[in-house]
Amino acid sequence: MTAADVVIVLLGVVAVGAGVLVVGTRQLVHAALWLVVSFGALAGSYVVLAAEFVAWVQVLIYVGAVVVLLLFGIMLTRAPIGRSDDLDSGNRVVALVVAAATAGVLVTTLVRGFRSAYVPIKDRVGSGSSHTLGASLFQTWVLPFEALSVLLLAALIGAIVLSRTDIRGAGPEPDEEPEPRRRPAAPRGPVARRIGAAKRRTGPDEEDTIVLSRVDEEI
Amino acid sequence: MHLVYPVVIAALLFSVGVYGVLARRNAILVLMSVELMLNAVNLNLVVFDMKWADRLHGGQVLTLFVIVLAAAEVGIGLALVLLIYRNRRTVDVDRLRTLAEGDPDPDADVGAMTDDEGVRR
Numbered sequence: 001m002t003a004a005d006v007v008i009v010l011l012g013v014v015a016v017g018a019g020v021l022v023v024g025t026r027q028l029v030h031a032a033l034w035l036v037v038s039f040g041a042l043a044g045s046y047v048v049l050a051a052e053f054v055a056w057v058q059v060l061i062y063v064g065a066v067v068v069l070l071l072f073g074i075m076l077t078r079a080p081i082g083r084s085d086d087l088d089s090g091n092r093v094v095a096l097v098v099a100a101a102t103a104g105v106l107v108t109t110l111v112r113g114f115r116s117a118y119v120p121i122k123d124r125v126g127s128g129s130s131h132t133l134g135a136s137l138f139q140t141w142v143l144p145f146e147a148l149s150v151l152l153l154a155a156l157i158g159a160i161v162l163s164r165t166d167i168r169g170a171g172p173e174p175d176e177e178p179e180p181r182r183r184p185a186a187p188r189g190p191v192a193r194r195i196g197a198a199k200r201r202t203g204p205d206e207e208d209t210i211v212l213s214r215v216d217e218e219i
Numbered sequence: 220m221h222l223v224y225p226v227v228i229a230a231l232l233f234s235v236g237v238y239g240v241l242a243r244r245n246a247i248l249v250l251m252s253v254e255l256m257l258n259a260v261n262l263n264l265v266v267f268d269m270k271w272a273d274r275l276h277g278g279q280v281l282t283l284f285v286i287v288l289a290a291a292e293v294g295i296g297l298a299l300v301l302l303i304y305r306n307r308r309t310v311d312v313d314r315l316r317t318l319a320e321g322d323p324d325p326d327a328d329v330g331a332m333t334d335d336e337g338v339r340r
Contacts, residue, residue: 008220008224012228019236022255038232039258051279057283065290069297070251070293073297077301086244087245096238099235111227115223119222124269133276133283156294162302163298
């Protein structure tokens with residue numbers, strides 16, 4: 001084992017161990033924080049594998065953006081902070097069997113296939129710098145790059161449309177008169193009714209009672 | 220450097236992600252497990268880019284693309300989870316059984332406790 005092997009095995013142990021804690025911990029926020037550890041160890045392995053630029057992108061986007069987004073999601077769904085024992089679903093044993101089978105098949109195949117594969121890593125130093133990667137990205141791969149930017153724009157618009165509450169459903173109400181914000185006398189659909197209730201909410205319980213009372217009136 | 224170590228690490232990380240997707244109940248934890256699987260694939264791409272070291276650097280460029288795709292995926296996924304939470308007051312994937320066929324057990328069924336508009340009684 002060379003020094004690079006030792007380092008990458010250690011980083012891999014950290015990454016896989018943190019990953020196991022992500023899927024095994026009983027605290028939701030801790031899962032997101034262990035995800036930071038796992039992604040950080042993976043960024044370290046990218047550095048060992050001579051891919052510095054990818055490592056920095058990993059730190060910026062995964063550790064910086066994706067985990068923060070996941071934490072936002074945890075907070076916005078009012079998930080229980082602290083221990084909660086119902087984070088695992090009922091098919092946990094089946095999942096364990098499937099995961100063990102996946103690991104068995106993959107590891108067996110890869111070990112048999114790449115047991116003697118060896119790469120002189122000293123020759124690869126600099127092959128992942130931002131200069132070479134940028135030249136390759138904007139010369140050869142510029143069309144997929146542009147397509148990906150369009151996809152990001154579509155995802156941005158989609159996320160905004162999904163998460164806004166003041167966009168009514170498209171179909172059922174084309175004749176939207178401008179003033180009837182006061183009393184939705186004839187609520188036209190479930191979405192409209194819920195939004196009308198949510199407009200006047202002051203808190204989660206308040207919203208619940210308003211929704212419940214409206215549903216009871218309906219019945 | 221021996222190629223087998225990072226490749227085996229990627230396989231193990233992928234299996235951990237598979238377990239998380241199948242076993243977790245909270246939808247946000249499922250998204251986190253998907254991220255673990257994507258990262259395992261990224262590690263594989265970087266390793267084999269280093270092995271072949273072609274002029275186009277396809278492996279590392281594809282890794283960047285996968286990272287961007289994962290960011291888009293988690294954005295849309297979280298928007299969907301928040302929408303489900305707003306309508307159903309839960310993000311447990313076990314309890315979102317509106318599309319399930321057959322008759323699941325009644326106490327795990329939100330559909331039985333709600334009216335047809337998805338508002339919980």
